[in-house]
Amino acid sequence: MSRMDVNRFGEMEVFVRVVEMGGFSAAARSCRLTPSAVSKLIARLEARLGARLINRSTRKLELTPEGCAFYERSTRILADLDEAERNASSGEKPAGRIRLNTNASFATHILAPLVPEFLAKYPDITLDIVQTDAVIDLLAEHTDVAIRAGPLKSSTLVARKLGATRMTIVASPDYLGRFGEPKTVAELENHNRIGFCYIRTVEGWPLVHEGQTVMLPITGNIQVSDGEGMRQLALAGTGLARLAAFTVREDIRAGRLMPIMEDRNPGDLEEVHAVYLGQGGPLPARVRALLDFLAEHARVR
Template identity: 35%
Template structure:
């Protein structure tokens, strides 16, 4: 069963053999024996591809559940051993680029038998349909069925380009934003109302909206208006002077950051290891640390 799961995960006998330190012939014999036992074909084989049959896909789902149960049983008596296997995860692109790549590099150095299959997306992917082990999500969670663990917060700021501020003036209070062009990040879900940690809020307007944080940053740098997003998105542009921090005494409401897991499955050792690792990494980062950590905001 483990050989079958390894081949399915890797997409070929050769890749699976390389990953688990076996040989193609051994894996082929194991899968052939399993097919003979089940009296059905599990893979569609051609010279160029290897795909699951309908029976194979059904068996894979049940087999993974069984293997998870075995792993949990082994862990309960101290036989779990070193975490290994493929971890499939997703996170927003800008968070991945600015923070997660470095974190995952350290994690993989500590866990050399774990492979990472990463999908960068600013949209909330379906963990079950997209066969993902976990997601890092910024903002309020919409799906209450998911297993969630809060690991941090996104500290946000308002920014604008020097050219825009020279042309339109600099706001001194959040209510001044109603008289400015504001750039809307459409995936945030708060619409055209921006709220602040001091309890204030303002209905903003603007001629540009985007579903990409990178587009929001580019629009702000181009002088299209004032933008609000996670501070990590603007770090480089603030350092070079291409963007200016506006309303520094009025912090936009912080967004929670969660790790979310698919519902109803045992969490294998490799996933638990990454969750614990990321929790420590986020707690040590002043821009990401949970509010209760005691680390002051920058």
């Protein structure tokens, strides 16, 4: 008989109950078994271990040296099991380590200001934040939650929407002072347009031209791997950038960046979701706490 065929924890629980209650009959009542079933279970356990654990007599039970050692280890193992189940329980206080994968823009403009409040609310949680705009495999990367911007592909992941943000083309006053502000699609083609160096769901910039939405290819002389890097290049006057509104709202308000071609903006939105592996059963309390907190506080617009 393989170990998979034996309920070893069940045997330990009954054995410990026999020892602590001083007899088969009392243990049987506590476990809702018959005395005969308890006696047979202990006999099977001893046969499987190849050692006598209890010396039986008509008056009392006495543990053998092997029984004493097995009792001590069994109580520790059962206590560890109880603790593991409490920690994994959906009703347990959120605690433990969360690995969160997010793009740099969300991390900088949405997540970072919220982290102190989240950790103050859940002091027993530790956050590992990994920043990348690349789409990762959550299972392979041992990731609990990932932030995804844009259309979601069909997958086994569960998603919670955090909001949607308008896309806008921006440039620095310095850049516009040197190269002028484009007013038409034709003029825009002559400007340096910063792009991403990885495959995007939508390649190019959608713009309204003569009542139709056209796609303008990205033909600039620089590409970056994340939206925050693109924002920094735009601030430095390197070229034009098309970015999520929440990442440049403060820059526009402060005059560091200027929105351009707004009359040609189709008003398309980029949705932001928190995705996670949630098909296999109840979520750990720590992960559920993070998802609920993001849904309440991380309002992307």
